[in-house]
Amino acid sequence: MHAIREAMAAMHKRSEEIPPVSKAVESLVRQVIAQVADKWTMLVLEALEEHGTLRFTECGRIVGGISQKMLTKTLREMERDGLVVRTVHPVIPPHVDYTLTELGRELSAAFCGVWTWAETYHAEVSAARRAFREREEG
Amino acid sequence: MHAIREAMAAMHKRSEEIPPVSKAVESLVRQVIAQVADKWTMLVLEALEEHGTLRFTECGRIVGGISQKMLTKTLREMERDGLVVRTVHPVIPPHVDYTLTELGRELSAAFCGVWTWAETYHAEVSAARRAFREREEG
DNA sequence: TTCGATACGCACCAAAAGGAGAGTGTCGCA
DNA sequence: TGCGACACTCTCCTTTTGGTGCGTATCGAA
DSSP states (O other), X not given: OOHHHHHHHHHHHHHSSOOHHHHHHHHHHXXXXXXXXXXXXXXXXXXXXXXXXXEHHHHHHHHOSOXXXXXXXXXXXXXXXXXXEEEEEOOSSOEEEEEEOHHHXXXXXXXXXXHHHHHHHHHHHHHHHHHHHXXXXX | OOHHHHHHHHHXXXXXXXXXXXXXXXXXXXXXXXXXXXXXXXXXXXXHHHHSSEEHHHHXXXXXXXXXXXXXXXXXXXXXTTSEEEEEEOOSSOEEEEEEOHHHHHHHHHHHHHHHHHHHXXXXXXXXXXXXXXXXXX
């Protein structure tokens, strides 16, 4: 899990200077994480994982509570990052559909643990919130 | 992974009305996910997982690139959600330290898969981005 | 002939996120 | 006397996020 940090630490010890390659990799990993650790991205990812190929409006309906603007943006970013493929069928009215790539499916699988965590422990989280609120107020 | 949605679908089929309990649970899961799927939360979580107990400034230094404001906010929210314990030692100068709870450690473990994904596939992501940019421009 | 369906783009606006920097309180050290 | 250490808080400011509503293109149906 911490391969990069460990490698950096090792290299730092060895040469007393942080190599730029690892710095670039670390920042990229962070950037990717920051991108992907997004509410809408996670929700769209899950919708596509569950339903396979989806059309724009359909996807929005399944995700629920997302505006067209955010759906467009999220889908575009996911396409840019290689998580989904966008297929345009040049017919009228327009027909566009979205499918997860292998990369997207892998990410979805990686997020599986977080979903499980949330489903398993949400009661503990609300209990903690209640306790916190009482401690603050009382 | 999709236990809640499946349960809801089953109940919906059976009674033609969505029970409010599951709706509440689903919204709570979403809320928890939205909270937890945050860049700073993930980074702080990892820092604490790696280093055990950390003090405020120390934690900020390890996370890197986080402002005091965001560090305070992130830590407070994590405390509220029962992910960390905040211990104040009433000495001067002040000494406060933060440790993951069991819940926090579980979440950290759940995020492990996402970190691994990012470290494994970041090259594919940048390749996808380059390809996307070229397709857009060219 | 006009309406609806689809998948957006665009413009405008409100709210939230987030950064920079100054202030706080007390002690020990110089 | 005055500065630094720590863990913040507070204010001011900019940037990002996100919502709403309108425009668009074209075809078939009413």
